[in-house]
Amino acid sequence: MSTTQSERLRGLLEPLVSAADLDLEEIEVSRAGRRRVLRIIVDSDEGATLDACAELSRAVSEKLDESDAMGEEEYVLEVSSPGADRPLTEHRHYVRAVGRLVRLQLHEGGELVARILTVDDEGLDLEVPGVKGRKPTARRTAFDEIAKARVEIEFNRKDKKQEEEA
Numbered sequence: 001m002s003t004t005q006s007e008r009l010r011g012l013l014e015p016l017v018s019a020a021d022l023d024l025e026e027i028e029v030s031r032a033g034r035r036r037v038l039r040i041i042v043d044s045d046e047g048a049t050l051d052a053c054a055e056l057s058r059a060v061s062e063k064l065d066e067s068d069a070m071g072e073e074e075y076v077l078e079v080s081s082p083g084a085d086r087p088l089t090e091h092r093h094y095v096r097a098v099g100r101l102v103r104l105q106l107h108e109g110g111e112l113v114a115r116i117l118t119v120d121d122e123g124l125d126l127e128v129p130g131v132k133g134r135k136p137t138a139r140r141t142a143f144d145e146i147a148k149a150r151v152e153i154e155f156n157r158k159d160k161k162q163e164e165e166a
Helices: 003-019 050-066 091-096 160-165
Strands: 023-032 035-043 075-080 101-106 111-119 123-128 137-142 146-151
Touching: 003 023, 003 035, 003 050, 035 050, 050 075, 091 111, 111 137
Parallel strands: 035 075
Antiparallel strands: 023 035, 101 111, 101 146, 111 123, 123 137
C-alpha cells in the first residue's frame, strides 16, 4: 500500500474509529488472489469486542462506498482486534498489558520475561519470576532499553476475578 493511500485511508477512517471509542492500530491493504484485502486493526483499553468490530465494519464500509479511497477494484474488508502475539510498540500497549507476562528483547542483547506491574512515561516496573523455587524479583526497565516486546500467552494463569475469589 502506498504511503499516500495509507495516509488517505487513515484520515478517512480515524474519525469513525474514534467515534466508536476505539484506537486505530493498523491499516493494511494486501492481495489475496485477484482481490485486495483491507485489514483494519482496532483496540481499546477494554479490548475490541466482536460487536464493536462488526458495527465499525458497517460504518467503514458505508464511508468507503461514498469515497473513492479504494478505487473501483473489488476488495474484502476485515475489521478486527490485534492478535495475542502483537508487538507492544506504543505506550498504551504497555498500559493495557499491566498484569500480563511479557517477553522483552533488550537493546543490550539480552532477553527478559517478566510481569508488568506498573507503567509510567519513562518505563516499566516489572516482576521477574523466580527460578527453581526462588522468590520473584523487582526490576525497572526504561522504554529506551527495549528493542522488542510481546505479551506471553499464559494458559494456566487465573484472571483477576478468580484471584479475588481465591
